[in-house]
Amino acid sequence: MRKILALLAVLYTCAPALGDEPTSFDAPVAFGARPSVSGMTLSPDGKSVAYRRPIEGQGSALYTLSLAEGAKPKAALAANGKPERLGRCFWVANDRLACHIYANLKDPTFGIMTFDRLVAVNADGTNVRLLSKQDTGHNYGISGYGGSIIDPLPSEDGAVLMARPYVPEVRQGSRFGSEAQGIGVDRIDTRTLNVSHIEPPRPDASEYLSDKRGTVRIMGLEQLVGASTTTQVRGVTDFLYRTPGSQDWHKMGEYNSLERTGFNPHAIDAERNLVYGFKKTDGRLALYTVSLDGTLTEQLVYANPDVDVDELVTIGRQQRVVGVSYATDKRHVVYFDPEIKQLLAALARAIPQQPLLEVVDSSLDGNTLLIFAGSDSDPGVYYLFDRKARRLETFLVARAELEGVKLASVKSISYPAADGAMVPAYLTLPPGVTSAKGLPAIVLPHGGPSARDEWGFDWLSQFYASRGFVVLQPEFRGSSGYGDAWFKQNGFQSWRIAIGDVLAAGHWLIDQGIADPQKLGILGWSYGGYAALQSAVVEPGLFKAVVAIAPVTDLAAAKEEWRRWSGYYYVSQMIGDGPHVREGSPLQNAEKIKTPVLLFHATMDRNVSIEQSKSMAERMKAVGGRCELVSWDDLDHYLDDSSARALMLRKSEAFLRQGFGM
Numbered sequence: 079m080r081k082i083l084a085l086l087a088v089l090y091t092c093a094p095a096l097g098d099e100p101t102s103f104d105a106p107v108a109f110g111a112r113p114s115v116s117g118m119t120l121s122p123d124g125k126s127v128a129y130r131r132p133i134e135g136q137g138s139a140l141y142t143l144s145l146a147e148g149a150k151p152k153a154a155l156a157a158n159g160k161p162e163r164l165g166r167c168f169w170v171a172n173d174r175l176a177c178h179i180y181a182n183l184k185d186p187t188f189g190i191m192t193f194d195r196l197v198a199v200n201a202d203g204t205n206v207r208l209l210s211k212q213d214t215g216h217n218y219g220i221s222g223y224g225g226s227i228i229d230p231l232p233s234e235d236g237a238v239l240m241a242r243p244y245v246p247e248v249r250q251g252s253r254f255g256s257e258a259q260g261i262g263v264d265r266i267d268t269r270t271l272n273v274s275h276i277e278p279p280r281p282d283a284s285e286y287l288s289d290k291r292g293t294v295r296i297m298g299l300e301q302l303v304g305a306s307t308t309t310q311v312r313g314v315t316d317f318l319y320r321t322p323g324s325q326d327w328h329k330m331g332e333y334n335s336l337e338r339t340g341f342n343p344h345a346i347d348a349e350r351n352l353v354y355g356f357k358k359t360d361g362r363l364a365l366y367t368v369s370l371d372g373t374l375t376e377q378l379v380y381a382n383p384d385v386d387v388d389e390l391v392t393i394g395r396q397q398r399v400v401g402v403s404y405a406t407d408k409r410h411v412v413y414f415d416p417e418i419k420q421l422l423a424a425l426a427r428a429i430p431q432q433p434l435l436e437v438v439d440s441s442l443d444g445n446t447l448l449i450f451a452g453s454d455s456d457p458g459v460y461y462l463f464d465r466k467a468r469r470l471e472t473f474l475v476a477r478a479e480l481e482g483v484k485l486a487s488v489k490s491i492s493y494p495a496a497d498g499a500m501v502p503a504y505l506t507l508p509p510g511v512t513s514a515k516g517l518p519a520i521v522l523p524h525g526g527p528s529a530r531d532e533w534g535f536d537w538l539s540q541f542y543a544s545r546g547f548v549v550l551q552p553e554f555r556g557s558s559g560y561g562d563a564w565f566k567q568n569g570f571q572s573w574r575i576a577i578g579d580v581l582a583a584g585h586w587l588i589d590q591g592i593a594d595p596q597k598l599g600i601l602g603w604s605y606g607g608y609a610a611l612q613s614a615v616v617e618p619g620l621f622k623a624v625v626a627i628a629p630v631t632d633l634a635a636a637k638e639e640w641r642r643w644s645g646y647y648y649v650s651q652m653i654g655d656g657p658h659v660r661e662g663s664p665l666q667n668a669e670k671i672k673t674p675v676l677l678f679h680a681t682m683d684r685n686v687s688i689e690q691s692k693s694m695a696e697r698m699k700a701v702g703g704r705c706e707l708v709s710w711d712d713l714d715h716y717l718d719d720s721s722a723r724a725l726m727l728r729k730s731e732a733f734l735r736q737g738f739g740m
Contacts, residue, residue: 106731109480109541115130118438119175119438120440123441126144126172127143133156135721137159138157139153140177155177161183162181164179176197180192180193181193182684194223196209197210207269209225210242211242228294230290243259243260284300287343290346295353297319298315298317313336314332315335319353347399364387379402379414380412385560388559395441400413422435432459449463453534454487454534454535459473486506486544487507488505495582499579503583504539518548520601521550522551522600524606525603527557530558538603550586552580570652570653576609584620598622599621602627602629603628606629607630611675614673618671618672628685633653634659634663635690636649636686665697668701668703678707708729
C-alpha cells in the first residue's frame with residue numbers, strides 16, 4: 079500500500095497555462111467537456127479566489143486569482159490523473175489552501191482500491207505539505223482514507239482541526255499509547271506540520287463534528303460486525319456528544335443509514351448550544367435540532383408534507399446554518415435568517431433568468447459573497463457580490479464550451495404507472511420545440527438507486543436534446559427524496575415496481591404521441607444502466623436500442639464484489655436475498671433481450687466492476703444477442719475525461735440512430 083505515497087507525491091507545483099476555447103462547435107466535444115471552471119472558493123479576506131480547471135485526461139489544475147484589477151491567474155497545483163486526481167480545495171488562510179488528492183489503484187489481492195490524501199499549498203504554488211499521515215492505508219485496514227478537515231479554525235492562520243487515521247507503530251511513545259489505532263483528531267499547522275493531539279483514536283470512530291470554534295462536540299461510532307480483517311460496518315452509527323466545557327461523552331442516539339431511522343447530526347450551532355440534523359417524520363426526512371445541554375431536547379424546525387427536507391444551507395467561514403432546502407419539481411430554500419432571506423431575494427430579482435442561486439462562499443467578515451447561479455438551460459455563472467457597495471459582478475462561467483449555445487428547457491411532468499400511481503418526471507424537448515409529435519425519444523433513468531434527478535442543467539440530457547431527441551427522466555419508485563412510501567425497499571429489492579415505472583415512461587411517450595414507437599430508446603448510467611437492461615428483459619419490444627453506462631448486470635455478483643470490504647454487510651442488506659436476486663439480474667435473463675445493446679465501462683470502476691459489463695457482453699453473444707462493449711483503461715465509474723465522454727456521446731448517438739432506422 080505504500081505505493082500510493084510515491085504516486086501522490088508526484089504533484090505538479092505549476093499548472094499549464096489557460097488555453098483559448100475552441101472556435102468550432104462539435105456537440106459531443108462541447109457537451110462532453112468537463113466544466114471549464116469548478117470548485118471555486120473565496121479567500122478569508124475576500125481578496126482572492128481559487129478554482130479548478132481540467133487538463134488532459136482526468137487531470138485538473140488549481141489556479142488562484144487576486145481580485146485586484148489587472149491580476150492574472152496563478153498556477154498553484156496540479157494532478158495529472160495518472161492516477162492522482164485533484165479534488166475539492168478550500169482556503170485555510172489568505173495565502174494558503176488545502177486540497178484533496180485521490181486515486182484509484184489496482185491491488186492484486188483486493189482489486190481496485192480508492193485512496194485520498196490532503197495536501198496544503200500556498201496560493202503561489204510553494205510550500206506543498208502532505209497533511210495526511212505518511213503511512214495511512216498501510217496498516218490501518220485498507221480503506222485508503224487519508225483524513226478530513228472538520229474545522230478550518232477561521233481565527234487561526236493556516237491551522238486546522240483534522241480527523242486522521244492512526245496506526246500502532248506510528249503512535250509508539252505518544253500519550254495515546256503504542257497500540258492506539260483508529261480515527262482521532264489533531265490540530266495541525268498546515269505550514270509547518272506541527273501537531274497537537276486533540277482526540278485519541280478509536281477503531282470504531284467514523285466521524286467528528288466540531289462547533290467551528292475549535293472544540294469537538296460530537297463523535298460518531300460505527301456499529302461493527304465481525305472482527306479483525308473481516309470487520310464490516312452495519313450502516314448504523316452511535317452518536318455521542320459533549321456538554322459545554324466537558325470532556326465526557328454522553329449518548330445521543332443512533333442513526334441507521336440503510337433504513338434512514340434515527341437522528342443524523344450535521345452542523346453545530348455553538349451560540350445556541352444545539353445541533354441541526356435530519357430525522358424522519360411521517361416517513362419523510364425533516365430538519366430537527368437537538369440541544370447539547372444534557373437534556374437532548376428535540377425540536378422540529380421544518381418538514382415538507384410531500385418530499386424529504388434534505389440539505390442545510392450554510393454561510394460564512396464558520397458555516398452558520400441560515401436555512402434548509404428540499405426538492406419538489408424544483409429545489410426550494412427556506413431561510414431562517416431574515417437578513418439572508420432578504421439578500422437572496424434581492425439577488426434573485428437581479429438575475430431572474432438564473433433561479434438556481436446559492437452562496438458558495440463568503441469572506442470572513444461576510445461582506446464579499448461568491449454566488450453561483452444557473453438554470454435548466456444555463457450551466458451556471460459565478461458572481462461576486464459586495465454587500466456594502468451593493469454591487470453584483472459577473473465573474474466566470476462554468477462551461478465555456480457551451481457559451482452562446484441554445485439549450486433546451488426542462489419541464490416537470492407526471493405520468494401514470496401501470497397501477498395508477500402518478501410518477502414525477504422531467505421532460506426535455508429539443509431546443510426551440512414547444513410541441514413534440516412523433517420524434518425520436520429516450521427514457522433516461524437516473525443512477526443510485528438511492529438518488530433522484532432535479533430540475534437544472536444536465537449535460538447528458540441536454541446533449542441528446544440538442545441532437546433532436548426528446549428525453550424523459552422518470553423519478554421511478556425506489557428514487558430517494560420522496561419519502562419511505564415512494565422509496566419502497568430500494569430499486570433492487572423492489573425492482574419490479576421501479577422497472578415497471580421506467581417502462582411506463584416509455585409507454586406514456588408513445589401514448590401522448592410525443593415519441594415515434596419505432597424510435598424509442600433507453601439510456602442509463604450505473605443503476606440507470608441496470609434499469610435500461612432490465613427494462614429490455616421485462617418488455618423486449620418497447621425500446622429499440624439500449625445504452626447502459628457502467629451498469630450493474632448481476633445482483634449476486636454486485637454483492638460479492640464487496641466480500642473483502644467493510645461495506646459488504648451493508649451492500650448485502652441493501653440488495654437482499656431471495657428470488658428477486660436472479661429474476662432481477664439482466665445477466666441471468668440475457669436470452670430475453672431482443673434489442674441491440676451498447677455498453678460503456680471503465681476498468682478502474684470501483685463502484686461497479688467492469689466484469690459486470692464484460693460478463694453481460696459475453697452472455698448476450700452466447701445467446702445470440704447483439705451487444706457491444708466500449709471500455710477505457712485508467713478511468714473510473716464517472717468517466718471524468720472530456721475525450722472519453724465525447725466518444726461516449728458520439729458513439730451512443732450513432733447507435734441510437736441506427737437502432738431507430740434513422
